[in-house]
Amino acid sequence: MSCRKKPIAWVTLGIAICATSTLDAATINVFAAASLTDSLKEIAVTYQQQTGDKVIYNFGASSFLARQIEEGAPADIFFSADEAKMDGLEKKGLILKDTRKSRLSNSLVIVVASDDGAAIDTPKDLVTDKVKRLALAEPRTVPAGIYAKQYLQKQNLWQTVEARVIPTENVRAALAAVEAGDVEAGIVYKTDAAMSKKVRIAYEVPASDTPAISYPMAVVKDSKELDAARRFLKHLGSDETGRVFEKFGFIVRK
Numbered sequence: 001m002s003c004r005k006k007p008i009a010w011v012t013l014g015i016a017i018c019a020t021s022t023l024d025a026a027t028i029n030v031f032a033a034a035s036l037t038d039s040l041k042e043i044a045v046t047y048q049q050q051t052g053d054k055v056i057y058n059f060g061a062s063s064f065l066a067r068q069i070e071e072g073a074p075a076d077i078f079f080s081a082d083e084a085k086m087d088g089l090e091k092k093g094l095i096l097k098d099t100r101k102s103r104l105s106n107s108l109v110i111v112v113a114s115d116d117g118a119a120i121d122t123p124k125d126l127v128t129d130k131v132k133r134l135a136l137a138e139p140r141t142v143p144a145g146i147y148a149k150q151y152l153q154k155q156n157l158w159q160t161v162e163a164r165v166i167p168t169e170n171v172r173a174a175l176a177a178v179e180a181g182d183v184e185a186g187i188v189y190k191t192d193a194a195m196s197k198k199v200r201i202a203y204e205v206p207a208s209d210t211p212a213i214s215y216p217m218a219v220v221k222d223s224k225e226l227d228a229a230r231r232f233l234k235h236l237g238s239d240e241t242g243r244v245f246e247k248f249g250f251i252v253r254k
Contacts, residue, residue, distance in 0.1 A: 025052040026228030029074055031065040032057055033081035033215065034170040035106065035144065035189050039248040040079070043241050053228055061170040063141040069094060069220060076229040079103075079217040079236070081171075082143035086216040095218040099233055104215035105251040107190045108151055110203040111178050118184040120202040123152070126185060127160040134164045135177040135186035143213075144171035148187040150211040175199065189213075191249040215250075 032040055037059050044055040058065065058075070066085040069075050070092065078095060080086045083102070089095045110126070112118045118130045126134060137145035145167065152158040168174045171188050178186040179198040186199075193201050217236060219229045235241060242252040 025054060026225045027054045027056060028076045028225055028228050028232050030055060030057050030077045030079060030232070031069060031073070031075040031220075032059055032077075032079040033062045033065075033143065034059045034172045035081055035192055036079060036215070037172070038195055039191075039245050039250065042248075043236070043244050046240075047232065047235055051231070053232070055232065061137065061142040063138075063143070064169075072222075074224065075220045076223040076225050077217060077233055077236075078220055079215065080143070081106075081213075081215055082146065083214050083216055084146075085143070086218060089220075090218075094221055096221055097218075099230065100216055100218040101233075101237055102214050102216045102253055103237060104245055104253060106213045106215070106249075107207065107210050107251075108147060108187055108205040108213075109190045109193050109201045110185055110187055110205075111175070111193050111196075111199040112185050112202045113178060113181055114198055114200045117200060117202070120185055123155050123157060123203060123205075126152075126164075127157055131161075131184045132164060133166050133183035133185075134161060135166045135168055135174040135183040137171045137174050137188075138167040138169065139165065140167075142170055144174070144187075144189060147211045147213055151187070151205060151209060154209060154211075194249050 048055060062080040062082060062085040066089055069078060069089060110120055112120055136148045139145035139149040152161055166183050168177060171192055174186045175188050175192050175196060177183045193199055219233055223229045245252050
């Protein structure tokens with residue numbers, strides 16, 4: 001209900017209703033993969049206007065976020081960039097299994113700086129003198145890096161390129177390294193590359209060569225706002241938010 005000025009007879013009632021609405025509003029803590037930053041921020045703006053609930057995000061590498069949840073961080077929803085991190089929490093009984101849903105997919109691209117970037121036409125160029133440093137999200141633990149490593153292994157390039165890899169905290173950090181000119185190339189999600197004007201896509205990994213990229217989401221078992229978290233998770237699974245994700249380049253799973 002709007003809290004605009006009303007006739008005197010309604011002022012007291014209006015104040016009471018507005019106050020009640022504020023008191024009933026929930027704060028939902030969402031731990032989400034860094035690659036979801038832009039799309040989820042846009043989704044939150046509309047949702048907060050519609051419901052009055054407040055959505056607070058903690059963005060980062062899915063591996064780091066999962067570890068935080070394991071250590072008792074106050075999360076209500078976990079939105080991971082891979083199934084493995086969600087599997088780990090599920091095995092430890094830290095998420096509500098009935099709320100788990102695989103929502104999105106993505107694709108990988110090789111990016112170079114927009115201005116005077118390395119002349120890369122194929123993945124094999126990564127093992128030539130054109131690329132001395134290759135930025136990846138940490139390939140041992142971070143989903144984007146794990147996917148990139150799997151792809152390079154499939155192309156029989158990993159053993160040669162491994163010594164050139166500059167591991168970063170998350171996929172956005174890998175993108176930033178290319179933007180800053182600290183590396184000649186990077187492998188990131190297509191959705192992240194699309195958000196930057198400082199890089200260009202030199203090569204898009206074909207769907208047939210792309211690892212099985214999957215973004216699951218679920219309510220955290222120890223959520224302090226279970227009802228509100230379930231409502232927001234349902235919203236994240238709606239056609240409305242699906243259109244937002246698609247706008248940012250994600251592949252939406254129904």
